[in-house]
Amino acid sequence: MTADAVNKPLLETVLGRRQERLPIWIMRQAGRYLPEYREVRARAGTFLDLCYTPELAAEVTLQPLRRFDLDAAILFSDILVIPDALGQSVRFEAGEGPILEPVTVETIPGLDPSRALEKLSPVIETVRRVRTSLASDKTLIGFCGSPWTVATYMIGGRGSPDQAAARLFALRQPAAFARLIDILVEASIAYLGAQFRAGADVVQLFESWALNLDEVAFRDWVIEPNRRIVEGLRQAIPDAPVIGFPRGAAGNLPAYAARTGVNLLGLDYATPLAFAGNLPPGIGVQGNLDPLRLLAGGEQMEVRTRAIVAAFRDRPHIFNLGHGILPETPIAHVERLIEVARGAL
Numbered sequence: 202m203t204a205d206a207v208n209k210p211l212l213e214t215v216l217g218r219r220q221e222r223l224p225i226w227i228m229r230q231a232g233r234y235l236p237e238y239r240e241v242r243a244r245a246g247t248f249l250d251l252c253y254t255p256e257l258a259a260e261v262t263l264q265p266l267r268r269f270d271l272d273a274a275i276l277f278s279d280i281l282v283i284p285d286a287l288g289q290s291v292r293f294e295a296g297e298g299p300i301l302e303p304v305t306v307e308t309i310p311g312l313d314p315s316r317a318l319e320k321l322s323p324v325i326e327t328v329r330r331v332r333t334s335l336a337s338d339k340t341l342i343g344f345c346g347s348p349w350t351v352a353t354y355m356i357g358g359r360g361s362p363d364q365a366a367a368r369l370f371a372l373r374q375p376a377a378f379a380r381l382i383d384i385l386v387e388a389s390i391a392y393l394g395a396q397f398r399a400g401a402d403v404v405q406l407f408e409s410w411a412l413n414l415d416e417v418a419f420r421d422w423v424i425e426p427n428r429r430i431v432e433g434l435r436q437a438i439p440d441a442p443v444i445g446f447p448r449g450a451a452g453n454l455p456a457y458a459a460r461t462g463v464n465l466l467g468l469d470y471a472t473p474l475a476f477a478g479n480l481p482p483g484i485g486v487q488g489n490l491d492p493l494r495l496l497a498g499g500e501q502m503e504v505r506t507r508a509i510v511a512a513f514r515d516r517p518h519i520f521n522l523g524h525g526i527l528p529e530t531p532i533a534h535v536e537r538l539i540e541v542a543r544g545a546l
């Protein structure tokens with residue numbers, strides 16, 4: 202083991218080497234459940250202003266590590282900065298979530314991935330600043346949304362329970378849809394490469410809407426674009442460590458794990474613990490506590506946390522939730538969760 206290996210337990214685990222310390226981070230760990238986040242958020246202006254102001258974005262990235270015994274910081278940004286940087290209109294309405302001016306067959310060819318990176322330079326500056334302030338044993342996680350998930354927002358204009366607008370568009374307008382995916386693959390490779398060069402140790406691909414797809418759609422719209430991003434990224438950054446999180450992939454998960462090239466797999470909370478037996482041997486996993494168990498707290502949370510840690514004892518495992526932490530989550534529950542997970546190993 203090298204000196205670096207001792208220094209960053211979470212990075213080492215992504216690279217497939219289990220550590221004595223159980224690495225822990227929490228999806229969406231910087232956010233509204235923290236009063237110090239709400240304070241910065243209130244003086245930032247819009248949500249995108251916060252994402253594009255390196256001083257404030259670096260501050261909120263670091264906030265959870267000041268409070269909790271976590272092993273990683275995740276860059277504070279959003280998956281929808283890429284559509285914004287491509288020239289689509291994106292805004293965030295309080296209580297409503299993101300609202301975009303939907304792309305069409307006519308507007309897709311006008312999206313320009315070559316200009317996107319320039320618009321995202323404040324986010325890259327945030328990575329640089331966080332790197333400078335972060336302790337040497339902490340891993341810095343960069344991220345982007347995976348093309349299918351980002352496309353569901355670009356086409357539908359907002360979140361939806363079944364992504365029907367994007368699924369229909371992909372089926373009716375396959376050429377325009379393929380062009381949109383190509384644009385997102387290209388922009389994502391450039392964006393993630395820049396994050397690595399600025400100091401990210403690992404990146405996560407958020408495929409938050411990998412559900413509701415049949416196996417053909419899953420292969421073409423989820424596996425293939427994620428595989429191309431991993432491949433393209435590693436041409437620029439050899440061996441770049443990547444976590445893939447195809448939320449809701451269910452029975453498609455083994456194919457995703459085998460074919461995308463990701464080092465470690467995020468498991469949503471609906472994935473049974475024993476299902477990991479269907480994954481390629483040795484591939485690491487991250488997850489998978491239901492965020493509602495953390496919100497509710499108490500004995501049920503502790504029992505399930507111990508079961509998760511025990512189930513993944515024989516493979517590289519990063520403890521995490523199975524989806525993002527909810528804004529109503531009490532801070533005391535997060536403290537207790539980390540204590541219980543560490544004690545369970």
Ligand code: CP3
Binds near residue numbers: 298525
């Ligand atoms: O600690 C972190 O993880 C912070 C960085 C981060 C944010 N969004 C900040 C954010 C990350 C990694 C994301 C990812 C993201 N964004 C995903 C994938 C992860 C997932 O949960 O599935 C998705 C689908 C989005 C798109 C998005 N951004 C939605 C649907 C919303 C509105 C719903 C919500 O949670 O509020 C956002 C807004 C957003 N992104 C907030 C934060 C902290 C809340 C807005 C605010 O503070 O005003």
